[in-house]
Amino acid sequence: MPFEAPQRAGQADAASRLIRDNLSNRSKTMQNAVPAAGEAMPAAMSPEYHEAWKRARGLAKELSRALAAAGDAEFAHIRPAGTMCPIAFGNAPQEDPLLLAIDAYKKGCADYRELPDDDPVAEEAAIEATYGAPMQVLTEWEQPARSREAVVAALELLKSEHFVAGGMGIALLDACIQFAKGEMF
Structure with missing residues (x-):
């Protein structure tokens, strides 16, 4: 007979709701989920998508040159606008x-x-x-x-x-x- 942890009345229902709610919230926040078997693959990326990445890479190179010109061992961590802490700077380890x-x-x-x-x-x-x-x-x-x-x-x-x-x-x-x-x- 397998071991079953004793539970109070309603505790199992509450745990089930919590798990279900977390899974539901997770699926809402996952923007680029991998399609399940049998689902259609997303269409080819639009020209706007490619243009946005081209611009992002150009800005990243410009930022890299600016950081190098500053002379410090700083690094930048950039995330999409609207996310928590979209821009962060830090120090890369360097020899003292x-x-x-x-x-x-x-x-x-x-x-x-x-x-x-x-x-x-x-x-x-x-x-x-x-x-x-x-x-x-x-x-x-x-x-x-x-x-x-x-x-x-x-x-x-x-x-x-x-x-x-x-x-x-x-x-x-x-x-x-x-x-x-x-x-x-």
Whole structure:
């Protein structure tokens, strides 16, 4: 005998009505429903339909060029007029310049550690060829971090390198503080 959940009187009728009403409302909102077997396929699209899509594609290309000219990593989400939130903008994920600079410094440090340390005279040239330039970039850094990942990377670098004071330490702390305050741009 299959299990049947106990129901109060009228509860089954109410559930049936709710399901029926939801299905009825769903079919009203589905504008381009797929025809059922045996139904006629829609006629070929009208010239107006094709012209509307041609215009939409042209406007989309124009919007794309305008977003590119703005210089940000913005994106636009456009829906037909009359729908909820027909136009929305957002930020596409992008690399944080501070994170890139920290990664370059870490790579330079790793490259330096791979060099033989038997020539103290060439040490200055080795530093310049590996982590020197990225370290200078970080020491002179003035922009705020733009992502949580960059803040974490900066704080981890400060901790691992014991740069709590000094040029790079102050610059990285400033970048993190500005991000935390919401001063990203």
